[in-house]
Amino acid sequence: MRMKFAAVGMLVMAVLGGCKDKGTASTQPGSAQGARVLNVYCWSEYLPQDVRDAFTAKTGIKVNLTLYESNEMLLDKLQSGVSDFDLVVPSDYTVAILKRQNLVQRIDASKIANWKNLDPRLLGRAYDPKNEYAMPCFWGTTGIGFNRQAVGDIDSWKVLFDEKNAGKILMLKDSRECLAVALKVMGKSINETDPAVLRQAGEMLKNQKRLVKVYNSDDFDQTLGRGDVVLAHGFNGQLAKLVASDRAKFGYTVPKEGATLWIDAFCIPAKAKHVAEAHEFLNYLLDPQVGAQLVNQVSYASGNVAARAGIKPEILNDPSIYPSDEVIKRCEVMADVGDQTTELIDKIWQEVMLK
Numbered sequence: 001m002r003m004k005f006a007a008v009g010m011l012v013m014a015v016l017g018g019c020k021d022k023g024t025a026s027t028q029p030g031s032a033q034g035a036r037v038l039n040v041y042c043w044s045e046y047l048p049q050d051v052r053d054a055f056t057a058k059t060g061i062k063v064n065l066t067l068y069e070s071n072e073m074l075l076d077k078l079q080s081g082v083s084d085f086d087l088v089v090p091s092d093y094t095v096a097i098l099k100r101q102n103l104v105q106r107i108d109a110s111k112i113a114n115w116k117n118l119d120p121r122l123l124g125r126a127y128d129p130k131n132e133y134a135m136p137c138f139w140g141t142t143g144i145g146f147n148r149q150a151v152g153d154i155d156s157w158k159v160l161f162d163e164k165n166a167g168k169i170l171m172l173k174d175s176r177e178c179l180a181v182a183l184k185v186m187g188k189s190i191n192e193t194d195p196a197v198l199r200q201a202g203e204m205l206k207n208q209k210r211l212v213k214v215y216n217s218d219d220f221d222q223t224l225g226r227g228d229v230v231l232a233h234g235f236n237g238q239l240a241k242l243v244a245s246d247r248a249k250f251g252y253t254v255p256k257e258g259a260t261l262w263i264d265a266f267c268i269p270a271k272a273k274h275v276a277e278a279h280e281f282l283n284y285l286l287d288p289q290v291g292a293q294l295v296n297q298v299s300y301a302s303g304n305v306a307a308r309a310g311i312k313p314e315i316l317n318d319p320s321i322y323p324s325d326e327v328i329k330r331c332e333v334m335a336d337v338g339d340q341t342t343e344l345i346d347k348i349w350q351e352v353m354l355k
C-alpha cells in the first residue's frame with residue numbers, strides 16, 4: 001500500500017499504506033440461507049472487528065473478511081475468476097489494472113450519501129480520473145522503520161543494501177515496492193518501464209537478498225518491535241504505531257531519494273453478488289465518526305476528510321502518518337505500467353525469490 005500496506009498506504013492507505021497495514025483469512029466468503037452478507041477481501045488492519053460488528057448491529061449485514069498481503073495476491077484471485085468477493089481494496093495502480101481487465105464494476109455514488117466526505121486531493125487521480133470505480137479509503141507512504149539504538153537516525157534507502165546490516169533487514173513481500181527501493185537508489189522513477197533499468201534493479205535486489213532476514217508484508221512492525229530486525233521496509237501506519245509506543249527507540253523515515261505515496265481504495269468486483277450491501281458498507285465507512293474511529297485504531301491517514309474532527313491530535317499531528325508537503329513532494333504514486341512491463345516485473349521478482 002497498501003497495506004500497501006500497504007501497501008498501502010498510499011491526500012492513506014491506506015491511505016493509506018499499505019494497508020498501503022497491509023494475511024490470513026479470518027473468515028471465509030459465504031452466506032447463510034436468507035441472510036444479508038458482505039464478503040470483503042482486504043489488507044490486514046483496515047477493518048477492525050468492532051467496526052464490522054457495529055455495522056452488522058446497525059444493518060443486519062454480516063461482514064465476512066478475508067485478508068491478503070499484496071496487490072499481486074488480489075490480482076491473482078480476481079483474475080482466476082473463482083473469487084466470491086463483494087468488496088476489495090486495491091492500491092492505486094492496481095485499480096487501473098482491474099479496470100482495464102474488466103474485473104471491477106462502477107460504484108454508484110448516488111447511493112452513497114456520505115460520498116461528499118471524501119478528500120478532494122484523492123479524487124480525479126490517473127488510475128480513476130472520473131471517480132467511477134474506486135472509493136479512496138486510506139493513503140500513506142512507504143519508508144523505513146528503524147531501531148534508533150541499533151542504527152541511529154537514517155535518511156537513505158542505501159542502508160538496506162549495506163553489508164553491516166546483514167541479517168537485520170526486513171523487506172516487504174511486494175515486487176513493485178521492492179523494485180521501487182532499488183530504482184530510487186538508482187535515481188529512477190518507481191514507474192520505470194525501461195527493461196534494461198528494471199533488470200539492473202532486479203540484480204540489486206538479488207544481491208541484497210543475502211542481507212535480508214525476511215520478506216514480510218503483514219506484521220513487519222511487530223518483527224521490528226521484537227528485535228528480530230533493526231531495519232524494516234514498510235508502510236507508514238503500522239510503523240507509526242510502533243514509533244509512538246517508544247520514540248526513544250524507534251523511528252520512521254521517508255528516504256531522501258524519494259518513495260511511494262500510495263492510495264488504497266475500495267472497489268466492487270465485476271462478479272460481486274451483494275452490490276447493494278457493498279454500497280451500504282461504503283456509505284457507513286464514510287460516516288465522520290466511523291472514519292475517525294478507523295484512523296484512531298489503524299493509524300493510517302484517511303480519505304474521509306470529514307473524519308478529521310474526531311481523530312486524536314497525536315495522530316493528526318504525527319508526520320509519520322500525515323506527512324508534510326515537503327515529504328509528499330519527493331514521493332510518487334505508482335502507475336499501471338502495462339501488461340508487458342508487469343510481466344517483466346513478475347519474472348524479475350520470481351528470480352529474486354528463487355535466488
